[in-house]
Amino acid sequence: MGKAVGSKKEIVIVGGSYAGVLAAKTIFKKVDEKNIHVTLISPNAYIYFNVAAPRLVIRPSETERTLFSIKDILNGYSNSSTSFIQGEVISTKLEEKKLIVKTGQKNKWIDIKYQYLIIASGTNLGNDVIQNKFEGKELVSLIHRFNKEIHKAKSIIILGGGPTGVEIAGELGYEFGQCKNISLLTGKELPLTIMGEKKARIADSKLKNLNVKVTNAVKYKEIQKLSNGESQVLLEDGGVIKADLVINTTICNPNTRFLDEGFLDSKGYLKTDACFTLEDYPEVIGLGDVLSIGGRSLIDLYHYQLPIFEKYIEKNYMGKSWVRLSPYESPRQTMIIPISKSGGVGTLFGWGVPNIMVRFLKGRDYLIGQAKRLFY
Structure with missing residues (x-):
């Protein structure tokens, strides 16, 4: 299953928190929407700005200001080149460039095909107030x-x-x-x-x-x-x-149950090279807290990971073969x-x-x- 997009590059993002949504924002900032179609898959329909969670437990009246509809955000990037699927990725078949997704519609299982995959599934913090497991x-x-x-x-x-x-x-x-x-x-x-x-x-x-x-x-x-x-x-x-x-x-446990153990380190985080790409699968890139490398913070994602991702976009999504990927180095x-x-x-x-x-x-x-x- 998948949206018919003609000659557009089909890009799938797994994860609807900071890394997934900011990945989509970065893509549409760089690439003409006529050339791509982005599908974002997340179990939640809302992104929760949980940076503010310590204050919200004291000032709960501010909570609504920290919740944003993922579908509305994507539509703001592009009405015709984005899709949102509320569901859970159950397994991956990287050789076939395919994901198996369980949606909320009576546990319906669907196949999602991709040309490029972004794994931004984040971590499970085990606390319902600190992390959004619910809807709006x-x-x-x-x-x-x-x-x-x-x-x-x-x-x-x-x-x-x-x-x-x-x-x-x-x-x-x-x-x-x-x-x-x-x-x-x-x-x-x-x-x-x-x-x-x-x-x-x-x-x-x-x-x-x-x-x-x-x-x-x-x-x-x-x-x-x-x-x-x-x-x-x-x-x-x-x-x-x-x-x-x-x-x-x-x-704090990584959300990587849908991936084969061979792609994970001993703690379950996604193993990549210094440019965040998966070994033997250059069309697959990781972003955010799910990475085995990285600072696991919003600051690290925004200021250090996304610039590397922008180079990846130029080289792969925009066809600029001469662009050199920048390796990640742990910042101060x-x-x-x-x-x-x-x-x-x-x-x-x-x-x-x-x-x-x-x-x-x-x-x-x-x-x-x-x-x-x-x-x-």
């Missing part, structure tokens, strides 16, 4: 319900000392640190160890100043729901912590981590960012005001 109004309702759970809870445990865990802990501490028992279990020596010891210690201090109890160097083993509505967290050292609400930010660290709206910690191309800049760049509104402009 349902996600809005979910976040409002979660906000009510936060208000009701007297004790909250956040698992995971990475960027998301620290941001959520900071938001909760700023809003409720004086009236609730809020704990962060980092699982490492300090929160935000990815940013180096100096920034990690600053983050640790800022969280504690917001009345967040930070527990380092202890990992959780299991989360159990109790009959009284509480949850208890079993620790690897044998300890037990109880709370009214547990927020787990430690899960750029991370902006608000720890409440008052500021946080950050690095920009490896250089430290002062607290006021963290507040200005992201802490004020978590970029909600810029979300629509990113996709349209």
Whole structure:
């Protein structure tokens, strides 16, 4: 199955989050729509600007401003050269340049043919509030319900000392640190160890100043729901912590079940060359968090991966055979981590960012005001 497009190059994108949608935007920015047809496949009909999730759990009224119809976005790029399929890719037959897709229409299975394939299927974060597994109004309702759970809870445990865990802990501490028992279990020596010891210690201090109890160097083993509505967290050292609400930010698994294991690394991420193309399949390219290489951040995707993809577009979709593909090189660290709206910690191309800049760049509104402009 597939749309009849005549002599147009048929390009299929798997994934409807940042990498997939921005791939489509980049293609139509570079290529005349008369020469291509792009089909995007995603289990969700909406893209969710989940960068703002730590703020939304406190300010759920902003959620609708972070949801955008994928179909509307694609139609904005081109009415005649785009198709959207809401469904799940079950398997790939790369030799035949074909995907097997299960759609939501009574679990109907269809075949999708392509000339070029973009794998931008991202990762599964295991948390319904942090990641969109729902449709539009349902996600809005979910976040409002979660906000009510936060208000009701007297004790909250956040698992995971990475960027998301620290941001959520900071938001909760700023809003409720004086009236609730809020704990962060980092699982490492300090929160935000990815940013180096100096920034990690600053983050640790800022969280504690917001009345967040930070527990380092202890990992959780299991989360159990109790009959009284509480949850208890079993620790690897044998300890037990109880709370009214547990927020787990430690899960991150690549969405690659539809690919043969030979194309994946030991953790299930997509193996490619330095130009993001699949070995022996130059018509297949990966983008975004699904890659085994890359920074797994929106900044990395936008500023470092997409320029490489643009060269790929010129060479393959536009027929400029003389164009040389640019290899990916890990950039110097750029991370902006608000720890409440008052500021946080950050690095920009490896250089430290002062607290006021963290507040200005992201802490004020978590970029909600810029979300629509990113996709349209």
